[in-house]
Amino acid sequence: MLDIPSLLRVDVVAVTAAQIDMGVCDAIQRNAPVEEPAAMSAPHLPKVAGIDPTVPVPAHTAEPLPGLPTPPVAPGAMIQDRLAGWVSDLTTLHELTERLVRTGTLDEALQELLRAGAALVGARRGMAVLEPADGLGPTTTIGLGLAHADLGTIETVPRGATSYGRILDGLPGEPLSGAPSARRPPAPVAVPDLFADEGLDPRHREVAARLGYAASYAVPLATDASGRLGAAVWLYDEPAEPGEGRRHLVGLYGRYASEHLARLLELERGRARMATITEELLPSRLPRVPGVRLAARHRTGARGGGDWYDALPLPEGALGLAVGSVSGTGPSALAAMGRLRASLRAYAVMEGEDPVAVLSDLELLLRLTEPARSATALFAYAEPAHRRIVLAGAGHTPPLIVGERRTEFVETSLSAPLGMLACWEAPSVEITPEPGETVLLHTDGLLRRTGESMDRAFARLHAAAVTVPGADRKDPGAIADHVLRTLLPDGGTGDEDVVILAARFD
Known part of the structure; x- marks a missing residue:
């Protein structure tokens, strides 16, 4: 039994309710709070959970003087910091998924997905490609911070040379236990430094230099019932990649977003079928x-x-x-x-x-x-x-x-x-x-x-x-x-x- 000081107060009900609402109980099972990305390339980061990240974080402690011992950290303060990190992450996911569920079309949902993902991974630009694996459509490409011409330029790169293309082309995932023939959805693909990769496709190098991005992080959009729906990729202006905690958050959000996209996809297909039947009549x-x-x-x-x-x-x-x-x-x-x-x-x-x-x-x-x-x-x-x-x-x-x-x-x-x-x-x-x-x-x-x-x-x-x-x-x-x-x-x-x-x- 931990001896937690009385000054430490934790609202367990609020944390539990947030876990149930978000379906992210596994976030609580982690042993460390979510850390910041290793390197953030964006000069102006988007807002997360109502906080303006462009405002510098104040320093709570000054550098210790040489030769003086560092004061010990109370166990209660460590637990409080961890719980505060978990609650902050859950609150962020709750706000982002609330905005996502209010979208009513595929284009709106993909735009919201890109904005939320950019806030979570610390990127400024991104691209989402909707390409259902069953081939029944619809297919579309949506950009964040990228003009239509920029999207066309990126699409001139051989798809197998891009991080999102490897996901769309069926990058194999891990086999499921008890079913060797079945595999999990492809894992996220991180490229922390494009120009340091000696095997980078020349066309990809040229396009990245022209558009000014040096790293990327791509995640699959897939559900167990519908299979692969597409992929989303975020682009960094400088070499960078999200930390482990940020990857975990964007993974949770991506799974929820994929389920929402699958529902909107079925609605869109139903509307298209109804319109076709009506026009025939x-x-x-x-x-x-x-x-x-x-x-x-x-x-x-x-x-x-x-x-x-x-x-x-x-x-x-x-x-x-x-x-x-x-x-x-x-x-x-x-x-x-x-x-x-x-x-x-x-x-x-x-x-x-x-x-x-x-x-x-x-x-x-x-x-x-x-x-x-x-x-x-x-x-x-x-x-x-x-x-x-x-x-x-x-x-x-x-x-x-x-x-x-x-x-x-x-x-x-x-x-x-x-x-x-x-x-x-x-x-x-x-x-x-x-x-x-x-x-x-x-x-x-x-x-x-x-x-x-x-x-x-x-x-x-x-x-x-x-x-x-x-x-x-x-x-x-x-x-x-x-x-x-x-x-x-x-x-x-x-x-x-x-x-x-x-x-x-x-």
Whole structure:
């Protein structure tokens, strides 16, 4: 039993909670506190755990006078220093992982990984390469303190000659106990002095001299379930390498970051698959009908919604325009959207001159085949030669007319969505666009992504349409793009799909 002085107070609860939160209990099992890196090359080190490292550490003791004995160190002070070091390391990891978990995309996570790793190993620049071992992508390269041209210059070095390239190319790790054929992920690769290495690749030497780095430290990004995801490397301006304690910290952080990257990778792949399926279900091209020009814009939500659009030529030079939204998200909503769109095309060919009849048939089909699902839809029967449009909507947002003399919403009758009433029916509306005017059909995802109330979102949509430049009013695609840029400059918030179908009448 250690005799610890009463002046030494240790908050064991705080330390234990930090261990549980961070999953780094092995840090406590180490016999020495984390030391500083052997040599730090960065002139301005990044901040760690809210501490500005550019401020010099004050000297707590002066140099002893020659000949005088050094006073003994109390055992309690030694234990207190160790515990303070452990708590500081845990606090640092906790803060860094909290910032990491708030990232929602792969690029954001890789940028945060580079910033945190630079703070831990004491470097100023770095590069992260995402290259999943399964070859399914996506692949990307992100730099910290390196311009795009610098990244391209580094990539001209033969990959096997770089520290991160050795990891990506399958540098073998240690075999797992009990499974000789299975191996651990590659170990970190430290190159403390590039120019002292006589076997350094000449191209690598040239690039390092041009960009001004003299050492590197690379770590693998891998998980047990997903395998290799990529690698991260930090570059030192002068010969240096992180100490053992710093390597341990960045290793713990790297394992946590790899798990987070694996989750984001699965989400990104899921979104890509949903977007591909959605694009396959939507029209591959818009028809060409005399007297009208068409343009469509579609943005898939993060979870894959059921918004859709359609434009099909009808007999006697007529044109059918439709937009709609199916409730729900995911594959089931996409399948329902595909069935609903195909059915509407059939009804439009048979009785397109009466939009109310088309939506009534669609409502009956929805109640019989999808009793637990609802949908909104708007169908317009257009005669471009006469600039005449007859439309009907079922719980859908009204279209917008954009012209030189007016920008206004079409007044449609209020109606419930399809599948919510035993028998749906609502009166149709007839409009006559002027020459050069554009009719914008859209889904409510365009409004919901603004993150504001519907009244406010409608007002912003109207304002965006009013500010369309005169040169863009002749192109329906340019009008749709302007509305999207103005209303959703950063993509907006939420997971809803966005659909715009623009028809400009000559």
